Amino acid sequence: MDYFAQQAINAIQQGSIYALIALGYSMVYGVLTMINFAHGDLFMVGAFACLLIASFFPLPFIVILILVMLATGFLGALLERLAYRPLRNAPRVSAIITALGCGLVIENVVLSLSPYAKPMPPLFTVTGYHIGGLSVSTLQLMIIGVSIALMLGLDFLIRRTSFGMAMRAISFDAKTVPLLGIPLNRIISVTFLIGAGLGGAAGMLYGQAYPVIAASMGILVGWKAFVAAVVGGIGSIRGAVLGGYILGTVEVMTVAFLPSTYRDLVAYSLLLVILIFKPYGLLGKAPNQKV
Amino acid sequence: MSALLEVRNVSRHFGGLKAISECGFSVTEGHAHGIIGPNGAGKTTLFNLITGIYKPTSGEIVFAGDRLDGLRPSRIALKGIGRTFQNIRLFKQLTVLENVRIAYDSQLHYSPLEALLTLPRMGRNEAESIAKSSALLEAFGLGALSESLAGDLPYGLQRKLEIARAIALNPRLLLLDEPAAGLNSGETAALTEFLRWVRTEYKVTLLLIEHHMHLVMGLCDRITVLDFGQKIAEGTPEEIRGNKRVIEAYLGADEE
Numbered sequence: 001m002d003y004f005a006q007q008a009i010n011a012i013q014q015g016s017i018y019a020l021i022a023l024g025y026s027m028v029y030g031v032l033t034m035i036n037f038a039h040g041d042l043f044m045v046g047a048f049a050c051l052l053i054a055s056f057f058p059l060p061f062i063v064i065l066i067l068v069m070l071a072t073g074f075l076g077a078l079l080e081r082l083a084y085r086p087l088r089n090a091p092r093v094s095a096i097i098t099a100l101g102c103g104l105v106i107e108n109v110v111l112s113l114s115p116y117a118k119p120m121p122p123l124f125t126v127t128g129y130h131i132g133g134l135s136v137s138t139l140q141l142m143i144i145g146v147s148i149a150l151m152l153g154l155d156f157l158i159r160r161t162s163f164g165m166a167m168r169a170i171s172f173d174a175k176t177v178p179l180l181g182i183p184l185n186r187i188i189s190v191t192f193l194i195g196a197g198l199g200g201a202a203g204m205l206y207g208q209a210y211p212v213i214a215a216s217m218g219i220l221v222g223w224k225a226f227v228a229a230v231v232g233g234i235g236s237i238r239g240a241v242l243g244g245y246i247l248g249t250v251e252v253m254t255v256a257f258l259p260s261t262y263r264d265l266v267a268y269s270l271l272l273v274i275l276i277f278k279p280y281g282l283l284g285k286a287p288n289q290k291v
Numbered sequence: 292m293s294a295l296l297e298v299r300n301v302s303r304h305f306g307g308l309k310a311i312s313e314c315g316f317s318v319t320e321g322h323a324h325g326i327i328g329p330n331g332a333g334k335t336t337l338f339n340l341i342t343g344i345y346k347p348t349s350g351e352i353v354f355a356g357d358r359l360d361g362l363r364p365s366r367i368a369l370k371g372i373g374r375t376f377q378n379i380r381l382f383k384q385l386t387v388l389e390n391v392r393i394a395y396d397s398q399l400h401y402s403p404l405e406a407l408l409t410l411p412r413m414g415r416n417e418a419e420s421i422a423k424s425s426a427l428l429e430a431f432g433l434g435a436l437s438e439s440l441a442g443d444l445p446y447g448l449q450r451k452l453e454i455a456r457a458i459a460l461n462p463r464l465l466l467l468d469e470p471a472a473g474l475n476s477g478e479t480a481a482l483t484e485f486l487r488w489v490r491t492e493y494k495v496t497l498l499l500i501e502h503h504m505h506l507v508m509g510l511c512d513r514i515t516v517l518d519f520g521q522k523i524a525e526g527t528p529e530e531i532r533g534n535k536r537v538i539e540a541y542l543g544a545d546e547e
Binding site: 160161165168169172173175177178179180181184 | 342343344363364365368369374376380382383384385389392393394396397398399416417420456460
């Protein structure tokens with residue numbers, strides 16, 4: 001039982017990171033119905049931005065987090081402005097290929113600057129606590145706490161602010177929104193800013209949990225978070241969070257109770273089964289059927 | 292009374308099709324101005340030109356002294372032009388209140404980042420936005436439905452909500468694209484009264500496309516008639532009623 005509880009904590013940690021990344025995919029899909037395949041690389045940039053800032057300025061964790069989110073956020077918004085906006089009315093496949101290309105460019109820029117994997121220094125002294133048979137570290141608490149705080153902040157932003165209403169309105173009918181006096185492009189830029197910022201935060205947290213970072217680290221994690229977003233229902237904010245936690249849980253539990261090489265096999269098989277029964281994802285809505 | 296909107300010699304071509312050609316008219320402030328014409332005459336295209344969805348191929352559109360052609364739709368809306376659509380375009384999965392708040396909030400001019408950095412003011416803005424939007428819904432008789440999803444409202448109330456949403460922009464000019472579409476004659480009569488009330492209560496000039504002649508003749512001060520993208524007549528309802536070209540456009544000319 002203790003073993004299970006221990007794994008549950010690990011699952012929440014892993015799920016939190018997937019959920020943060022999956023949010024970026026889902027938000028962008030919501031406003032543009034496109035998949036930002038460069039998102040995994042923004043996650044990687046978050047880890048490197050953290051390394052860069054931390055090695056020059058010994059700032060408190062929270063300050064570094066904010067700087068990392070701003071840096072990756074602006075990179076995401078820049079990507080939209082320079083690469084995706086000109087293709088707004090182009091076929092979707094062109095936009096998707098562009099996104100893949102942008103991801104590869106970012107990855108290779110980082111690779112040229114940092115050809116080898118780099119160790120990530122811890123940003124604070126990690127202490128472990130033992131409660132009964134459980135061991136929890138301050139790092140785990142930090143990852144889970146920061147992720148949940150960011151997700152609650154996002155939820156507030158989307159439900160309560162006029163930006164959030166405009167963002168939801170765009171995902172239902174982007175053409176009507178400007179006629180109500182709302183600058184469509186600004187809302188889309190901010191959506192990218194926030195989505196990429198959350199991805200960058202996830203990269204920073206991931207770098208603390210697995211303290212060796214490399215230019216290629218965003219590929220697999222990015223794909224997995226994308227799958228999580230689709231399973232949760234792409235375009236749905238809560239779906240992305242749910243999908244992230246499901247994926248994290250399945251992965252961690254598979255490794256805990258089965259041979260560790262089964263991890264991805266079990267995780268993806270389960271996700272495929274979910275999609276067979278819920279083709280729009282767990283919380284996704286089928287588009288309105290027109291008779 | 293001066294001209295609030297002037298459409299000056301505007302054309303819009305789609306490839307070889309001249310959807311609007313050299314069309315010109317002006318809308319007097321305070322008037323209800325009707326646009327009628329057979330299907331395909333270019334009426335909705337004209338609305339799309341005024342609201343900036345299309346750019347004119349040639350000609351200019353002037354609103355309250357400023358050129359509109361070339362401006363983005365969101366800028367035009369904020370200059371004071373609200374609009375409803377032939378096929379209702381509410382945000383069906385948002386609540387009634389949210390539909391109105393979106394339009395109301397667009398005038399607040401604060402950026403989302405600014406909002407994050409100045410949380411106390413955001414709280415005040417939110418409270419004001421909810422209060423103003425609720426008051427508007429109350430006036431429109433939709434107060435009790437604020438928390439319903441817009442898509443769950445019956446058709447007639449969706450039409451009303453769409454007008455409320457446009458009014459939330461605080462417009463000087465309200466464009467209504469077939470507001471009576473899908474309504475029976477009793478409902479159309481009620482709509483005519485309702486639009487009169489909207490015009491006085493919110494001091495808004497109306498420009499409406501409509502096929503229901505009772506509504507057009509009963510409500511409008513002036514009527515412009517389009518056919519094949521061109522203006523074929525303009526005048527008071529009485530003048531239009533007796534105009535030979537208008538009758539021909541609707542019923543077809545006798546061929547000799």
